Amino acid sequence: MLLLGIDLGTSSVKVSIVDVDTQQMLASAHYPEQEAPIISLQTGWAEQSPADWWEQTQRAIAICHQKGGYNPKDIAAIGIAYQMHGLVLVDKDQNVLRNSIIWCDSRAVAIGDKAFDDIGHEACLSHMLNSPGNFTASKLAWVKQNEPEIYSRIDKIMLPGDYIAMKLTGEITTSASALSEGIFFDFQFNGLSKDIIEYFGFSDSLFPVVKPVFSAHGRVSASVAQALQLNAGVPVTYKAGDQPNNALSLNVLKPGEVAATAGTSGVIYGVSDQLAYDPQSRVNTFAHVNYANDSKRLGVLLCINGTGSLYRWIRSAVAPTLSYQAINQEAENAPLGSGGLRIMPFGNGAERMLSNKQVGAHLHGIDLNLHTPAHIFRAAQEGIACAFRYGLDIMRENGMNPTVIRAGKSNLFLSGLFAQNFVDATGVPVELYNNDGSMGAALGAGIGAEIFSPEEAFSNAKPIQRIEPVNAAFEEIYQSWRGILDQHLASISSNQ
Known part of the structure; x- marks a missing residue:
């Protein structure tokens, strides 16, 4: 018996086939080979085509099948992980009405900020655990205000994973976890937020049927x-945003457990059983994959938009002929502290942990007679690690104090230097696992289909490496980096 996992990312769609008995991956593939583009019609805008996602999904599944080693007819359930916060709109015939406004799009910041003020900060935070901010609800309000003809034809709104499930099955569903990531969910009443629905003038009929994450x-x-x-009738039994799914794939399900990822964006995600919130809404709280009315499991999420996106830009601008592996090796040739070069990795839209400010990416202290590409590569890794430390300090203010962080050995964590920088910056050991989002989605499908329990799903999961802090001198690097960031934030505030 097999499970199929789909991970709809910003750069590509990855698919994995997992054996139920061993929980081992039999085949995996991603499509496209080159990173999928983000459509940016104006500064701060970010869109992708849902039709492209579906084409990429089909291609990735076909590539897996071509590799052989299994019978596609043995696939018993399908799970889907997806980039969070995107807005997909379809009409009554399930036709997509416009490109998806994706997670890093900043056009709705002002709309969300005004809603936060008008509804009331305490009301938003105590009921939704977040401000409306730049999340899906505010993006839908932007469409209503700016594209009324499109808005009038909406039958259902969806998140990206809901769309892929719709294309597979013809059915449209959602979950409390998905509604919460869109800021549509009221945790006090365990249902749609009347405050948001009434404030923006949305109809309840726009929202799909709500089901548990682990269900058909x-x-x-x-x-x-x-x-x-595939066999007709194979159930889709799991749908979750990429960060809750990453936590699931690392067996982060209990209060106090913490996961991290450093892909296009960087995330630290901790599980709590408290309906708590950051008073400044710099970190966000959503319903975790195992959230239930009688068993509160919340995911406290810190997101940095510009991590892998910064590394991708630097590769394109400085060393387009080098692989990421070669760039990582070059970074190791530069000294700790990158010869005083500091990089701010904030060039991918408004940063939630910086109160939705658009700081931009910056290189500071570059010496034309000293710094080489290797210094730039290392400074980028150090800057990203410093951004993680800045965000983790916010999470610590809100009671999340991890003693170990779990991460998959993928994306930036493929670099031993970056992994060590991350640990030295945060002061928290990291355990690395061989896992990824598509494998997590496959295991989630097995749980949702009741093929096995969560404990059984991860019975074979063991860390492949543990990294301890070794460079106390990184604190000086962080304080230098933090001083530069504080100057930028002060300058932005003074100009507002």
């Missing part, structure tokens, strides 16, 4: 099954 979200249609070489 539809069955693969006959036509799709034939195209993908």
Whole structure:
């Protein structure tokens, strides 16, 4: 018996096939090979085509099948992980009405900030655990204000993973976890937020049927099954945002457990059983994958938009012919502290942990006679690690004090130098695992299909490496970096 996991990312879609008995990956593939583009029609805008996501999903599944080693007809359940906070709109015939406004789009910041003030800070934070900010609800309000003709034709709104499930099954569902990441969910009443719905003038009919994350979200249609070489009727039994799913894939399900990832964006995600919130809404709290009315499990999420996106930009601008592995090796040739070069990794939209300010990416202290590409590569890694430390300090203010952080050995954590920088910056050991989002989605499908329990799903998961802090001198680097950031924030505030 097999499980299929789909991870809809910003750069590509990855698919994995996992054996139920061993919980081992039999095949994996991603598409496209080159990073998928982000459509930016104006500064601060970020969109992608849902049709492209579906094409990428089908291609990735086909590539997996071509690798052989398993029978696609043995796939018993499907799980989906997806980039969070995106807005997908369809009409009554399930036709997409516009490109998806994705997670790093900043056009709705002012709308969300005004809603926060008008509804009331305490009301938003105590009921939704977040400000409306730049999340999906505010993006939908932007469409209503600026594209009324499109808004009038909306039958259902979805998050990216809901769309892929719809294409597989023809059914549209959502979950409390998904509604909470869009800031549509009231934790006090365990349902749609009347404050948000009434303030923005949304109709309840726009929202899909709400189901648990681990449940049947539809069955693969006959036509799709034939195209993908699957059995008709295979259930989609799990859907979750990429960060809750990353936590699941690292077996981070209990209060106090913490996960991290450093892909296009950087995230630290901790589980809590308290309906708590940051008074400044710099970190966000959503319903975790195992949230239930009688068993509160919340994911406290710190997000940095510009981590892997900064590294991608530097590769393109400085060393387009080098692989990321080669760049990582070059970074190791530069000294700790990068010869005084400091980089602010904030060039991918408004940063939530910086109170939705758009600070931009900056290189500070560059010496034309000293600094080489290796210094730039290392300074980028150090700057990203410093941004993680800045955010973790905010989480510590809010009671999240991890003694160890779990991460998959992927993306930036493939660099031993970055992993050590992260640990030295935060002061918290990291355990690395061989896992990824598509494998987590596959295991989530097994849980949702009741093939196994969460404990059984991760019975074979063991860390492959543990990294301890070794460079106390990194504190000086962080304080230098922090001083530069504080100057930028003060300058932005004085100009507002």
